[in-house]
Amino acid sequence: MEFPKNNIINDWLHENGNPEITKLVEKNLAIANKIHEMLEERGLKAADLARMLKKTPSEISKWLTGTHTFTTKTITKIETILGEDIIHIEAQKEIVYFKIYVNQEEEIEETSFENSEVFATEGGLEKKVS
Amino acid sequence: MNTFAHIKPIARYNKVAYYSVCINDNKTSLFEEFINHHSERNRKKLNHVLEWIKIIGDKYGAQNHLFRPEAAIADASALPPKGKDREPCYTELGKTKANNIRLYCLRANENVVFLFNGDIKTTRYAQDCPNVKDHFTLANRLTKAIDLAFVEKDIVWNDDFTLINCTSDLKLFL
Numbered sequence: 001m002e003f004p005k006n007n008i009i010n011d012w013l014h015e016n017g018n019p020e021i022t023k024l025v026e027k028n029l030a031i032a033n034k035i036h037e038m039l040e041e042r043g044l045k046a047a048d049l050a051r052m053l054k055k056t057p058s059e060i061s062k063w064l065t066g067t068h069t070f071t072t073k074t075i076t077k078i079e080t081i082l083g084e085d086i087i088h089i090e091a092q093k094e095i096v097y098f099k100i101y102v103n104q105e106e107e108i109e110e111t112s113f114e115n116s117e118v119f120a121t122e123g124g125l126e127k128k129v130s
Numbered sequence: 131m132n133t134f135a136h137i138k139p140i141a142r143y144n145k146v147a148y149y150s151v152c153i154n155d156n157k158t159s160l161f162e163e164f165i166n167h168h169s170e171r172n173r174k175k176l177n178h179v180l181e182w183i184k185i186i187g188d189k190y191g192a193q194n195h196l197f198r199p200e201a202a203i204a205d206a207s208a209l210p211p212k213g214k215d216r217e218p219c220y221t222e223l224g225k226t227k228a229n230n231i232r233l234y235c236l237r238a239n240e241n242v243v244f245l246f247n248g249d250i251k252t253t254r255y256a257q258d259c260p261n262v263k264d265h266f267t268l269a270n271r272l273t274k275a276i277d278l279a280f281v282e283k284d285i286v287w288n289d290d291f292t293l294i295n296c297t298s299d300l301k302l303f304l
Contacts, residue, residue: 001295003139003147009180009187010141012165018177025181033190064195066182 029066034086035078036064042082052081134301135272137285137294140245143187147293149244151272151302160268161245164233172250175231183245191240232262234269236276241292246272268304275302 013022039049046060053060062068079085135151138159142148150159158166168176186196233248246269249261256266279285285296 001137001139001293001298003142007141008162008165009148009184012169013177013180013184016169016173016177017181018174021174021177022181025178025185029182029185029190036193036195061195065198066196 024069025066028069031070031075031086032064032066032068038082038084038086049078049081053077133304135275135304136299136301137244137296141187142293143184145189145191145241146187147242148183148187149242149294150246151244160247161233164245164247167247167249168231172231175250179231179233192237192243193240194237197235197237232256232265234262234265236269236273238276238280238294239291242294244272244276271304272302275304 035049039045046064047057049055050057050060063070075086079087133154135153138150138152140148140150140159140161148161150161152159165176165180186192190196230251231248232251234246236244236246238244247265248269249265251259251262253259256262259266276285279296279300279302284300285294287294
């Protein structure tokens, strides 16, 4: 059985999809999936989490389906009860470019990083030697 | 005249292959009818359901907890799922509203899902809702017919159970 070349789901979303809904569904599913994994790792069931959070089992089941829009308060409660973060906020990264001169007599201003001639790469520093 | 259905592949993602069925000699599948019908009337609700199908297909697979059993006689499910006593929600203009659109489907395993048709559910039980009653009944009949086709090996799995195969002229009698 051959699948059609055109994916009608992707085509519809490409033409009509709302990016806000995309992000919402992605996040709700990711959070639900993470909670589901955390419960499995601990040998817990939805009913156990319900008891720990003083919620009804049906409410927790709904959370795990990925259609519930979580508040940060609810997420924090679950994180506290299970002792693990669900959401990790990335620390702000600061990139500093160094300028390195070898055997250079000229005095270089300490803060003149803007006109960098040395770039950090994954393999290390790429030096321009004068 | 006997009603029958034939299987139509819809879309294949990393983790899920979606199929639908066409009734009698119709070339348009039930799932395509669902999209066509709701594109204008319930665009945001449809957007939510399609996005969900795509993400499940790409990232998570058709895990059991993501589907809500809604069967009268067989294994039919409905999208989107909900808790036992709560309606599924989606966000429209920042306000949480019940997403009462139903797409009936059959989750064959974590990799294969049949998508049928559905509509806006207006009552607690599908059997009581004038909108979804027929879709619900048809989904259950189709599910029973597909289950039987698996048992009789008219539909077969590939080696790693990620796809199905059948003859192009297979008729599922309802």
